Amino acid sequence: xxxxxxxxxxxxxxxxxxxxxxxxxxxxxxxxxxxxxxxxMRRILALDPIGATITVEAGCVLEEARRxxxxxxxxxxxxxxxxxxxxxxxxxxxxxxxxxxxxxxxxREQVLGIEAVLSDGSVLSxxxxxxxxxAGYDLKQLLIGGEGTLALITAATLRLRPAPQIRATACLGxxxxxxxxxxxxxxxAALGEAISAFELMPRAGLDLHFxxxxxxxxxxxxxxxxxxxxxxxxxxxxxxxPRALEELASxxxxxxxxxxxxxxxxxxxxxxxxxxREGIAEAMxxxxxxxxxxxxxxPAIGAFIERATLVAETVLPGAIPVPFGHVGDGNIHFNxxxxxxxxxxxxxxxxxxxxxxxxxVALALGGTVSAEHGIGLIRREALTRMRSTTELDLxxxxxxxxxxxxxxxxxxxxxx
Amino acid sequence: xxxxxxxxxxxxxxxxxxxxxxxxxxxxxxxxxxxxxxxxMRRILALDPIGATITVEAGCVLEEARRxxxxxxxxxxxxxxxxxxxxxxxxxxxxxxxxxxxxxxxxREQVLGIEAVLSDGSVLSxxxxxxxxxAGYDLKQLLIGGEGTLALITAATLRLRPAPQIRATACLGxxxxxxxxxxxxxxxAALGEAISAFELMPRAGLDLHFxxxxxxxxxxxxxxxxxxxxxxxxxxxxxxxPRALEELASxxxxxxxxxxxxxxxxxxxxxxxxxxREGIAEAMxxxxxxxxxxxxxxPAIGAFIERATLVAETVLPGAIPVPFGHVGDGNIHFNxxxxxxxxxxxxxxxxxxxxxxxxxVALALGGTVSAEHGIGLIRREALTRMRSTTELDLxxxxxxxxxxxxxxxxxxxxxx
Numbered sequence: 001x002x003x004x005x006x007x008x009x010x011x012x013x014x015x016x017x018x019x020x021x022x023x024x025x026x027x028x029x030x031x032x033x034x035x036x037x038x039x040x041m042r043r044i045l046a047l048d049p050i051g052a053t054i055t056v057e058a059g060c061v062l063e064e065a066r067r068x069x070x071x072x073x074x075x076x077x078x079x080x081x082x083x084x085x086x087x088x089x090x091x092x093x094x095x096x097x098x099x100x101x102x103x104x105x106x107x108r109e110q111v112l113g114i115e116a117v118l119s120d121g122s123v124l125s126x127x128x129x130x131x132x133x134x135a136g137y138d139l140k141q142l143l144i145g146g147e148g149t150l151a152l153i154t155a156a157t158l159r160l161r162p163a164p165q166i167r168a169t170a171c172l173g174x175x176x177x178x179x180x181x182x183x184x185x186x187x188x189a190a191l192g193e194a195i196s197a198f199e200l201m202p203r204a205g206l207d208l209h210f211x212x213x214x215x216x217x218x219x220x221x222x223x224x225x226x227x228x229x230x231x232x233x234x235x236x237x238x239x240x241x242p243r244a245l246e247e248l249a250s251x252x253x254x255x256x257x258x259x260x261x262x263x264x265x266x267x268x269x270x271x272x273x274x275x276x277r278e279g280i281a282e283a284m285x286x287x288x289x290x291x292x293x294x295x296x297x298x299p300a301i302g303a304f305i306e307r308a309t310l311v312a313e314t315v316l317p318g319a320i321p322v323p324f325g326h327v328g329d330g331n332i333h334f335n336x337x338x339x340x341x342x343x344x345x346x347x348x349x350x351x352x353x354x355x356x357x358x359x360x361v362a363l364a365l366g367g368t369v370s371a372e373h374g375i376g377l378i379r380r381e382a383l384t385r386m387r388s389t390t391e392l393d394l395x396x397x398x399x400x401x402x403x404x405x406x407x408x409x410x411x412x413x414x415x416x
Numbered sequence: 417x418x419x420x421x422x423x424x425x426x427x428x429x430x431x432x433x434x435x436x437x438x439x440x441x442x443x444x445x446x447x448x449x450x451x452x453x454x455x456x457m458r459r460i461l462a463l464d465p466i467g468a469t470i471t472v473e474a475g476c477v478l479e480e481a482r483r484x485x486x487x488x489x490x491x492x493x494x495x496x497x498x499x500x501x502x503x504x505x506x507x508x509x510x511x512x513x514x515x516x517x518x519x520x521x522x523x524r525e526q527v528l529g530i531e532a533v534l535s536d537g538s539v540l541s542x543x544x545x546x547x548x549x550x551a552g553y554d555l556k557q558l559l560i561g562g563e564g565t566l567a568l569i570t571a572a573t574l575r576l577r578p579a580p581q582i583r584a585t586a587c588l589g590x591x592x593x594x595x596x597x598x599x600x601x602x603x604x605a606a607l608g609e610a611i612s613a614f615e616l617m618p619r620a621g622l623d624l625h626f627x628x629x630x631x632x633x634x635x636x637x638x639x640x641x642x643x644x645x646x647x648x649x650x651x652x653x654x655x656x657x658p659r660a661l662e663e664l665a666s667x668x669x670x671x672x673x674x675x676x677x678x679x680x681x682x683x684x685x686x687x688x689x690x691x692x693r694e695g696i697a698e699a700m701x702x703x704x705x706x707x708x709x710x711x712x713x714x715p716a717i718g719a720f721i722e723r724a725t726l727v728a729e730t731v732l733p734g735a736i737p738v739p740f741g742h743v744g745d746g747n748i749h750f751n752x753x754x755x756x757x758x759x760x761x762x763x764x765x766x767x768x769x770x771x772x773x774x775x776x777v778a779l780a781l782g783g784t785v786s787a788e789h790g791i792g793l794i795r796r797e798a799l800t801r802m803r804s805t806t807e808l809d810l811x812x813x814x815x816x817x818x819x820x821x822x823x824x825x826x827x828x829x830x831x832x
Contacts, residue, residue, distance in 0.1 A: 050597055051714035051746070052604075095550050106548065108557075109525060122806045129713045131745040132522065132787040134511050134561055135802045136829060137811045141524075141557035145550055162604050181466055188468075188578050192651030193609060235608030238660035244652060297545045298467035329547040330467070371548040386551045390538045394818070395553045401813040413552060 003121025011410040014148040016090025019082035022376030028411030052160040053129040058089025074160035077104035095145035097372030102328030103196040113157035114140040119403040148409040150402040162235035168245040169270040172261030173224025179257040190248040194232040209279035288344040294362040295331040295371035331371045419537025427826040430564040432506025435498035438792030444827030468576040469545040474505025490576035493520035511561035513788030518744030519612040529573035530556040535819040564825040566818040578651035584661040585686040588677030589640025595673040606664040610648040625695035704760040710778040711747040711787035
């Protein structure tokens, strides 16, 4: 198909599960293009339990790949809110993040091999399970996070890891936002490499989730202004994580970093805690809100939230900040709800100015405004604020090297 | 300096510690170039204990960066035989591997940010500690493993991890080579994510080391044809690794996978076990031998060693194979010693044919002949055997995009 499109000079927009939040899979208005959906290329091609790898076609849904790995006693260490419908190809093209990046890294770090169609229709065949292969430039690294603008990913070989044998999960109320990094440091010391999630949840986010879900299920009393969802797991039964988490929590309580909390006693309670976290993101998607994808250096998380909160109040008095997310990566999604009673249309008018102001705060702290969702359509202007002309120029040269005719995903990432 | 060289069309060979085994830092005979040594740019620019990152200039010696991290209670998870003199810039340019790739990945996976000089003398400034940053193409990924042919790396920000609090090390004799993958699977099940090294050592390698060192220190009796050095560590004191390793070893002994062995009782004994492993590599460097950098898919390790051994005997009867290295990555260095009594010069004459024959075996099994040492000068022809014309053509286009005037590291990686 790509070869025919190349011959007829018809641009191509590759599309996976369509769960991206930056518009990368949406055809741009100009130039016009055809969409190539990968949804029927969804086979699991191989699963090697000894080498701990899985090879899948690009249209394979993330959750299905995760399930196949789990059935072999292994884990595909890529997971996020869109796992039920996003596809592997899209996950790689956007270098997807998620809740476990702290432990396992982004999508990039799961990839061993890739197969992709180049802009002349030839096939880049690198479906290898090799863990080490310094044989020339690692071309696939550019396709990962290339958002379908450099080549069309058709399959991938991903690394798997032994499935967790033991897991410990808690939701704890912080004494204040200032306590978050101190408690994170303690958690790292107690749980070591096993800490797989450390998610910040503000009161406003939990309230929104309860309102959206139509029921209030406070994880613990008294409610706190800031809660963290912390999880650790290990593939070894010799790691006493329940005790580690219990001692971590009780010491933090005794020392005043934490004011209340609960430790999940079983998988049902664990799921309920994770529902809180996922519920915030889902409620945000369901109603008018400004969604951010900011990250800052970890030590700057507190300053970022404080300054951005002030800025939001200045730009739009009454706006309700809902900063939440991945403390371990510095990736705090600084989302904002409209002031009480403000019509959606009016809020939409304020959103660009509000977004730019929050972005200013993140960038001034050495951060990014495209941490894990990519540039796509909606952050092309923001890209020019984050990257120097040297960088943008080099990106354009890379684009030309891969796709001289501008066949792939027109109008995305780089403003032509 | 680069700008001046660009203006005067004088090619540049970047040079780090000069410990590479593929000749990447050696000036090619033609075209002539000047060497830019990074050895005086060796400062540690920043160390952030909260964010767990270190920023160093490219000439910083790996061991010095590791020491600085350790003093802050953290670990730079990059280590290999050349740590005492290799430099960070060279480690990134070659995407260095080592003994702990199984646990922590290659050099690539430690890199958060890079600063590099481009071929027109402009500076690519990406010295960021951000863990997530999907802001356009991740250009630094090409500089990692680019072997100084695309840009000149001048500094980097690397991720650190909490330093190990607990560690367990053993050297065990296998019942046979066939037992290696079964035992590896058991080790993964018992030690989980904590397993940080799983090194294969053949009898011939230990004998060579003893001969070179002038003393015999058998790790255990009776001696076995194949030994593995296995190590696990954790940053949490709640992980009972000593017990895990003890039970793993005694069960493998009871089931006949392992025939003898020793568990290090203290750090001195641990160092003595690692001396065995490092001693093999050092003895190899010190005397005439054929050094390989092969890797195969993990399930093919046994077949690779068996077939390559047969092939070596066929091509050069009496040659002594010394396959050793990183089972967890499939990266078995299939080194070969000359037949007893053969003069070095005569062996050198046989080496190319022998190397090509071993490479054939690795490639036929879906492997690579440049797993962790790069292409440099000596594997340029091998590169053309490992990569398709589609891949090589795309690499050339990438080279042109970064370095249209062929300024950087002439004559390396790609045959012009």
